[in-house]
Amino acid sequence: MSAPRQKHGKKAPYRRSRQRDRILTLLRSTDSHPTANWLYARLRKEFPDLSMGTVYRNIGILVEQGLISRIAFGSTFDRLDAKVAPHYHFICEQCGAIHDLDVAPNKDILGRISPPKGFEVRRHEIELYGLCAKCTARP
Amino acid sequence: MSAPRQKHGKKAPYRRSRQRDRILTLLRSTDSHPTANWLYARLRKEFPDLSMGTVYRNIGILVEQGLISRIAFGSTFDRLDAKVAPHYHFICEQCGAIHDLDVAPNKDILGRISPPKGFEVRRHEIELYGLCAKCTARP
DNA sequence: GTTCATGCAAATCGTTTGCACAATG
DNA sequence: CATTGTGCAAACGATTTGCATGAAC
Numbered sequence A, B: 001m002s003a004p005r006q007k008h009g010k011k012a013p014y015r016r017s018r019q020r021d022r023i024l025t026l027l028r029s030t031d032s033h034p035t036a037n038w039l040y041a042r043l044r045k046e047f048p049d050l051s052m053g054t055v056y057r058n059i060g061i062l063v064e065q066g067l068i069s070r071i072a073f074g075s076t077f078d079r080l081d082a083k084v085a086p087h088y089h090f091i092c093e094q095c096g097a098i099h100d101l102d103v104a105p106n107k108d109i110l111g112r113i114s115p116p117k118g119f120e121v122r123r124h125e126i127e128l129y130g131l132c133a134k135c136t137a138r139p
Numbered sequence C: 001g002t003t004c005a006t007g008c009a010a011a012t013c014g015t016t017t018g019c020a021c022a023a024t025g
Numbered sequence D: 001c002a003t004t005g006t007g008c009a010a011a012c013g014a015t016t017t018g019c020a021t022g023a024a025c
Helices: A018-028 A036-043 A052-064 A133-137 B018-028 B036-043 B052-064 B133-137
Strands: A069-071 A079-081 A089-092 A098-100 A120-131 B069-071 B079-081 B089-092 B098-100 B120-131
Touching: A018 A036, A018 A052, A036 A052, A052 A069, B018 B036, B018 B052, B036 B052, B052 B069
Parallel strands: A089 A120, B089 B120
Antiparallel strands: A069 B079, A079 B069, A089 A098, A120 B120, B089 B098
């Protein structure tokens, strides 16, 4: 959700920065899915007065450029559900509406999806993202 | 993540409260997956000086009682990923580690999982939750 | 030299918590 | 009456933003 920083919706002509370069390099060097804070701690050794603002701004730019992705799910706030039985969700990317799906979760549904050996799967979630009927009609 | 409020890990002997009753009723009356804030706005008409603290505390209790569930995904902070190609994740419920899964996302994997008609699916996510190898070994 | 990126600090947002008082069992 | 639940306000943690200065192009 980082705002474009230019007038007419044109593509932003980003300049290079040592900080952003390092952030990308660091992220590419690990598969541990770091947090912003991890990056901050790591980079503070190279840039003693690095600020969190810079880290977050650069993450936003890198995401916008498609060079990295955020593992975030929908909104930042919790949605509640009185339907306790496990079920899957459809999330509308336009209006944010969440709809329950009919299929009952079942291990068989996962088919050949399995974790590395030694891992124990207790539950799973599936989310479909796209446009709900309302938003498909009125784009 | 609401803390039990009693000594020896015994089950908490919750008392009843008008506010909590209404929260549950309201949640059961809709399938729109409300937010805490929606509940607050709604209930303020009945309880003019309801507080957010009360809403959140009761949500916590209801979740603990298994009467409702939170549609929240893993941690509250974003995890980053330089692997841009879509892929599924395994999340360890004990240590929070996130691991990439091997299978390449593919519509076929969804099998008979489909949204209501009129909906357009653009992408999907699958997350497995459980214990990673490390945590399985050392519980 | 114009514009973007940075550091700093303050602000924002959803959520949590400490406290004194009211309500429950 | 022993505790839990409430309202209030302050605290919290992750993230965002306004502003003056420094770096890219």
